[in-house]
Amino acid sequence: MVPSASFLERQLAAGVFQPLDKSKLPNWKNLDPEVLKLVAKHDPDNKYAIPYLWATTGIGYNIDKVKAVLGKDAPLDSWDLVMKPENLEKLKSCGVSFLDAPEEIFATVLNYLGKDPNSTKADDYTGPATDLLLKLRPNIRYFHSSQYINDLANGDICVAIGWAGGRMAGG
Template sequence: MRLFLLALLLGGSLPLAASQQLNLYSWADYVPAQALQRFQDTTGIQVRYDTFDSLEVLESKLLTGRSGYDLVFPASTSLARAIQAGALQPIEAGEFTHAASLDPELLALLAEADPGNRYAMPYTWGTVGLGINLQAVEQRLGADAPLNSLDLLFKPDYAQRLKDCGIAVLDSPQEVIAIALNYLGHDPYASAGPALEQAAQLLAALQPNVRYVGSARHIDDLARGEVCLALTYNGDAGMAAARAAESGQPFEVIYRIPREGTLIWFDSLAIPVDAPNPAAARQLIDFLLQPEVLAELTNELFFANASLAAEPLIDPQIAADPDIYPPPELRARLFAERQLSLAEQRQRNRLWTRFRTQY
């Protein structure tokens, strides 16, 4: 009888213990530490925070299954693939108290990857644009250089003059090709041969002036002055700017959203289909969607968030920065990531291979 009672006691305690832990998988320092501590103190749920350093690692965990994680932070493209693979649980905005204050325009853009916003809530958002060593570029192009234009990359007259100080391009075929198509006046997701051939010719003209194509190297290279122009994420340019300033470099790294329009990215909150503790994940999503928590995140990391109610709580300098929160006329020219068919992806990968062959 004692053994039976002991087994019953131990067996009954297991679900309780499990319910008090949540396994989180995200970028490093992507949830403010003080906010996470408040969540743990308020709910009693202890959070194990594991980090990834690339979206490929996160995607592999999601698509392989049995990751053991309750809450993950996929970007738009990863989100679309995970939904397509059945790797995420459906969630509804009505489940979350603070979802009502999310910007409907941004939700509509995220719906390109998550139709109906059925699998994810937006966490942060930003753009792909131009990371610039201001002094190096102005030295070569003059003080009236079009810093907010993709002409710096795609017009040979400019790119040839910047070649010696270094141009880097993000190694992301879907994103870069979409941006090139948009620059040419085409649908960013056009699949017609003539539009893609024009994009191929545009990239071919850029190719001799590019120092390299890469995914993270340009952050330190911008900060050290080893490249002067990079087509990159706003967050990467922001890190480069901070590192340049901290190391006392005699130049300033800035970021500009291209006036021609560009891609908007989202990092989202989603629950794996086999999450051990989805109820706790839902509690944390609702906590993270609080305007106070999202404003705290934006004030610390300089990433825009999707909560309209958070805007009054954001540092006025950040809220007024048009390269973090673009004005309506520029925001109207942003386009979202979209899931392409396998045939379209292969078509673009072949184009990209032609472009980056020499790197």
């Protein structure tokens, strides 16, 4: 089971996990202590959770389809590809998917806007971040946390914001 941080908290509160037996995890000692501190914000004492694919939200795209729509100078190495409404409006024709994970999408948008992606300030979420997402929304075919894997590989969409592990498995 690989829950996001917000789901982890809910699932811990519901008692769905058993404590980890760290004696069966020989590489526990090799985990980054700073990452474990971040996990501990949701799982005090790191009793139930272990980091997996940490900080790997990114953009997957079909280079040929994207260049066909945006031209040879498409910003393939920039979040501008999916965060500039004028780009997303054009990419809509070949299909765009965003993760169905608000905490990931808001963190990405906040970072794009030069704000702290881990912000706890309400104004960071209700101001420019929400404004940008509302401009992008009409051009997003769907929000899903796994469908983009096959759809990107099959050519049913041309761009996806997704988790790198899944996106790479999709091709």
